[in-house]
Amino acid sequence: MSKRKVGAAHMPVGECITQVQEILRQRFCRQRVPDRPGGVEAQHKHLLGLLKRTAVHGESNSVLIVGPRGAGKTMLLKCVLRDLMEEKEVQKNLLQVHLNGLLQTDDRIALKEITRQLSLENVVGDKVFGSFSENLVFLLEALKKGDRSSSRPVLFVLDEFDLFAHHKNQTLLYNLFDVSQSAQTPIAVVGLTCRLDVLELLEKRVKSRFSHRQIHLLSSLTFPQYLERVQTQLSLPDDFPDENFAQNWNSSIKAVCEDKSVRDVLQRHFNSSKDHRTMNMLLMLCLSRVSVSKPTIKPADVLEASRMCFSDAKANMLHGLSILELCLIIAMKHLNDIYEGEPFNLQMVHNEFKKFLHRKSSSMYNFEQPVIMKAFEHLQQLELIRPVDGSSAKTQREYQLMRLMLDHSQIMEALQKYPQCPTDVKQWAMSAFG
Amino acid sequence: MVVVVLGAPGTILRSVMRSKMTALLQQPGYEEERLQRVAEKLPCRDVQAGLLLSLMGQPQQYSFPSIFIYGHRASGKSHVLQVLLKELELPHATVSCVECVSVVLLFEQVLLSFFGCDAASLLPRSPSLSDFVRVYRQQCSQSPAKQTRYIVMEKAELLRDTDANLLPALLRLQELVEDNVTVILLSEIVWDKFRPNTGCFEPLLLHFPDYSKGELQQILSQDRHPSYSAEFYSSYINILLGVFYSVCRDLRELRHLAALNFSKFCEPLAEGKVKDTDTHKLWRNIEPHLKKAMQTVYLREVSSLQWEQMQQMEEKETGTVRGLSAHTHVELPYYSKFLLIAAYLASYNPARTDKRFFVKHHGKIKKTNFLKKNEKTSNHLLGPKPFPLDRLLAIFYSVVDSRVAPTASIFSQISSLVTLQLLTKVSQGDLLDAPKFKCAVSLDFICAISRTVNFEILKYLYDFL
Numbered sequence: 001m002s003k004r005k006v007g008a009a010h011m012p013v014g015e016c017i018t019q020v021q022e023i024l025r026q027r028f029c030r031q032r033v034p035d036r037p038g039g040v041e042a043q044h045k046h047l048l049g050l051l052k053r054t055a056v057h058g059e060s061n062s063v064l065i066v067g068p069r070g071a072g073k074t075m076l077l078k079c080v081l082r083d084l085m086e087e088k089e090v091q092k093n094l095l096q097v098h099l100n101g102l103l104q105t106d107d108r109i110a111l112k113e114i115t116r117q118l119s120l121e122n123v124v125g126d127k128v129f130g131s132f133s134e135n136l137v138f139l140l141e142a143l144k145k146g147d148r149s150s151s152r153p154v155l156f157v158l159d160e161f162d163l164f165a166h167h168k169n170q171t172l173l174y175n176l177f178d179v180s181q182s183a184q185t186p187i188a189v190v191g192l193t194c195r196l197d198v199l200e201l202l203e204k205r206v207k208s209r210f211s212h213r214q215i216h217l218l219s220s221l222t223f224p225q226y227l228e229r230v231q232t233q234l235s236l237p238d239d240f241p242d243e244n245f246a247q248n249w250n251s252s253i254k255a256v257c258e259d260k261s262v263r264d265v266l267q268r269h270f271n272s273s274k275d276h277r278t279m280n281m282l283l284m285l286c287l288s289r290v291s292v293s294k295p296t297i298k299p300a301d302v303l304e305a306s307r308m309c310f311s312d313a314k315a316n317m318l319h320g321l322s323i324l325e326l327c328l329i330i331a332m333k334h335l336n337d338i339y340e341g342e343p344f345n346l347q348m349v350h351n352e353f354k355k356f357l358h359r360k361s362s363s364m365y366n367f368e369q370p371v372i373m374k375a376f377e378h379l380q381q382l383e384l385i386r387p388v389d390g391s392s393a394k395t396q397r398e399y400q401l402m403r404l405m406l407d408h409s410q411i412m413e414a415l416q417k418y419p420q421c422p423t424d425v426k427q428w429a430m431s432a433f434g
Numbered sequence: 435m436v437v438v439v440l441g442a443p444g445t446i447l448r449s450v451m452r453s454k455m456t457a458l459l460q461q462p463g464y465e466e467e468r469l470q471r472v473a474e475k476l477p478c479r480d481v482q483a484g485l486l487l488s489l490m491g492q493p494q495q496y497s498f499p500s501i502f503i504y505g506h507r508a509s510g511k512s513h514v515l516q517v518l519l520k521e522l523e524l525p526h527a528t529v530s531c532v533e534c535v536s537v538v539l540l541f542e543q544v545l546l547s548f549f550g551c552d553a554a555s556l557l558p559r560s561p562s563l564s565d566f567v568r569v570y571r572q573q574c575s576q577s578p579a580k581q582t583r584y585i586v587m588e589k590a591e592l593l594r595d596t597d598a599n600l601l602p603a604l605l606r607l608q609e610l611v612e613d614n615v616t617v618i619l620l621s622e623i624v625w626d627k628f629r630p631n632t633g634c635f636e637p638l639l640l641h642f643p644d645y646s647k648g649e650l651q652q653i654l655s656q657d658r659h660p661s662y663s664a665e666f667y668s669s670y671i672n673i674l675l676g677v678f679y680s681v682c683r684d685l686r687e688l689r690h691l692a693a694l695n696f697s698k699f700c701e702p703l704a705e706g707k708v709k710d711t712d713t714h715k716l717w718r719n720i721e722p723h724l725k726k727a728m729q730t731v732y733l734r735e736v737s738s739l740q741w742e743q744m745q746q747m748e749e750k751e752t753g754t755v756r757g758l759s760a761h762t763h764v765e766l767p768y769y770s771k772f773l774l775i776a777a778y779l780a781s782y783n784p785a786r787t788d789k790r791f792f793v794k795h796h797g798k799i800k801k802t803n804f805l806k807k808n809e810k811t812s813n814h815l816l817g818p819k820p821f822p823l824d825r826l827l828a829i830f831y832s833v834v835d836s837r838v839a840p841t842a843s844i845f846s847q848i849s850s851l852v853t854l855q856l857l858t859k860v861s862q863g864d865l866l867d868a869p870k871f872k873c874a875v876s877l878d879f880i881c882a883i884s885r886t887v888n889f890e891i892l893k894y895l896y897d898f899l
């Protein structure tokens with residue numbers, strides 16, 4: 001299993017693979033900050049300059065970073081912060097407060113968190129605040145007391161910025177922007193959001209205090225760039241302990257990326273989404289197939305991983321239904337075809353199913369109404385069918401109106417894959433009219 | 435009948451599977467012995483276990499921040515995870531979302547399993563997500579993860595009903611707490627139904643396919659009591675699957691049914707009537723019994739205790755065993771029965787046909803005219819229609835035999851029928867003088883009722899003419 005050791009730089013394959021897994025998993029799963037921001041240099045420069053002005057010259061700023069999910073907003077910010085922290089002056093000067101809209105769900109919690117992150121707890125500790133506003137006033141006092149020259153600048157990072165706009169009266173945002181507008185303690189407010197219409201959410205008085213500076217991260221990635229990114233993401237760095245192995249690995253990755261079938265698959269992924277996260281998911285699935293006995297990524301792995309990514313979840317679920325439940329689904333499909341998507345109830349479905357059984361005149365699927373009811377309820381539990389709003393609990397269960405949540409093609413695809421599907425059921429599904 | 439074949443081929447299959455299994459479950463960083471044990475505990479789920487293990491990687495390596503596993507009920511989602519995490523002794527917290535009536539319980543459970551009970555007590559009285567993350571980070575800085583920590587959320591579909599930000603936060607928990615932690619969500623509903631409005635961190639989707647018939651047979655056969663031979667038991671399972679497989683593929687339910695009915699299957703054997711190899715006779719004996727079980731036990735109309743009692747009863751006297759589904763037990767006053775019948779007729783017959791049914795000399799109504807069959811669907815498909823009180827009473831007076839005065843007792847019987855939920859009141863404002871009703875009973879029920887008062891209801895129903 002292990003290669004013979006030739007030089008100091010050689011490691012057994014097992015250890016190499018462990019290293020590879022370690023390095024690449026760091027990249028795909030931990031969202032490790034890359035050395036240089038790829039594709040967003042202009043935005044990086046802009047943001048870095050802005051924050052530097054706050055940190056060094058004490059100039060207050062507010063900015064929003066807007067971009068779809070997985071576009072690299074957090075990555076950009078982390079990159080900027082890392083570069084910013086390299087300067088000594090900034091390092092000892094700048095205070096950071098990180099808030100997340102998912103965690104700080106109202107202003108009271110947010111205020112507590114700010115206090116904690118600024119390590120003002122001991123100052124606040126012996127004071128008793130009557131209300132939220134008093135607490136806020138105290139904190140603001142602490143912030144306001146300073147002026148541009150003497151006090152330390154504070155950086156506020158608000159992740160999921162749009163959620164903060166839902167807080168009552170938007171008090172926190174109002175006050176933060178208000179401080180950033182006036183010549184008080186220098187603060188920089190950086191909001192990250194995926195909503196393009198985020199400014200519409202802000203109240204007028206909040207909006208007018210915001211600097212209206214926005215950094216857009218709308219990916220303009222082309223396919224060759226996408227391919228290149230896949231390759232760099234999978235490649236090993238130069239400082240990998242075993243040079244020989246790294247070279248082999250990198251050249252094999254290059255070969256994979258040039259493979260025709262892999263390119264087709266990646267093109268498909270590129271067309272559906274070009275964000276980092278989806279790509280990482282695909283690459284992670286490829287990586288998980290690498291083992292000691294198979295120490296490279298082969299085109300087949302990419303194809304398999306992409307098949308997993310693209311598999312239709314609902315069709316997968318249909319595969320596991322019992323034959324009775326499948327028959328009910330087909331009956332619903334026919335009802336949908338006949339009545340052009342009007343909702344249906346259990347009685348209609350059962351009737352449609354009975355028509356099919358009459359034509360076949362076999363007793364194989366003769367089930368009692370309660371058994372069919374149970375199957376129907378199971379489908380409802382799986383949310384493959386859904387009650388129409390408004391038809392309340394007052395109607396009997398068998399007359400409750402339902403809608404089918406499946407597509408025609410999904411049903412057909414599932415039927416093709418269904419294990420040991422009886423031919424007559426298949427034909428029934430194919431036939432144009434029930 | 436396909437009963438005869440199994441037994442010997444199955445054992446061969448199993449040994450082949452086993453050798454394949456150990457080949458699949460290989461992952462550096464874990465002891466060979468343990469992996470072997472895991473493989474033995476997970477029959478027919480070797481592919482899934484292998485995939486999951488390779489995604490998890492070595493204990494100290496990072497894993498994907500959130501993994502979403504979906505598949506039908508009893509397709510081994512929780513089982514595979516539990517066996518993997520327990521046997522390999524990985525740090526994990528298992529939370530069932532059914533138990534977590536409030537998020538506090540969820541937070542406590544996670545902190546408890548990762549950091550011990552001191553950590554859980556650090557949470558304030560009604561903790562928010564922010565508090566949880568704060569405590570977690572604080573604890574985690576004291577005892578950083580040497581191995582990936584796993585949080586398993588069972589029945590994750592219930593997370594949708596809690597705070598809107600809980601699910602998105604859990605999905606990116608690794609980023610929020612900056613720890614080597616992976617959240618695994620288990621559900622039987624597809625991911626598309628989970629995605630919040632503004633999107634969230636997309637988890638890695640994994641599908642656990644259902645067990646095939648052969649696999650079900652293999653797993654169920656393992657429950658055999660040692661006093662019976664393997665072939666005998668697997669032929670029983672085969673018969674059971676023959677009856678139930680087309681309706682139910684839930685392993686747990688099948689297992690329950692198998693355990694309940696096995697004694698009946700063995701009965702002829704104990705009496706010495708049949709040899710255990712004579713599968714045909716055994717099948718003849720058990721098949722009607724299983725069909726009856728489908729109508730009763732499977733629908734939960736009788737409990738398993740009742741079912742066992744019924745089986746013993748049957749030995750003494752072969753009386754008809756009825757499920758509780760026969761609604762003949764409902765006893766109503768004489769006039770209430772007629773009121774209910776009248777309500778049923780009013781609900782399911784169009785009003786224009788009342789003349790034809792209830793007026794003695796209705797003149798000539800052409801049959802072809804009367805039966806407008808271009809109305810596509812019958813009323814028994816669409817459900818009951820609402821009707822006014824006047825119509826109910828008019829029909830009532832013409833169906834009941836004797837003359838009845840419209841006394842208060844009749845009206846009170848109507849309202850008690852509403853309380854029994856046999857009629858429902860259609861709420862349209864507060865119309866005191868002209869309330870509208872709907873009949874809420876099934877055809878079987880009303881047939882049973884009308885039989886007790888010798889009323890042939892089918893003759894009066896428009897749908898059955």
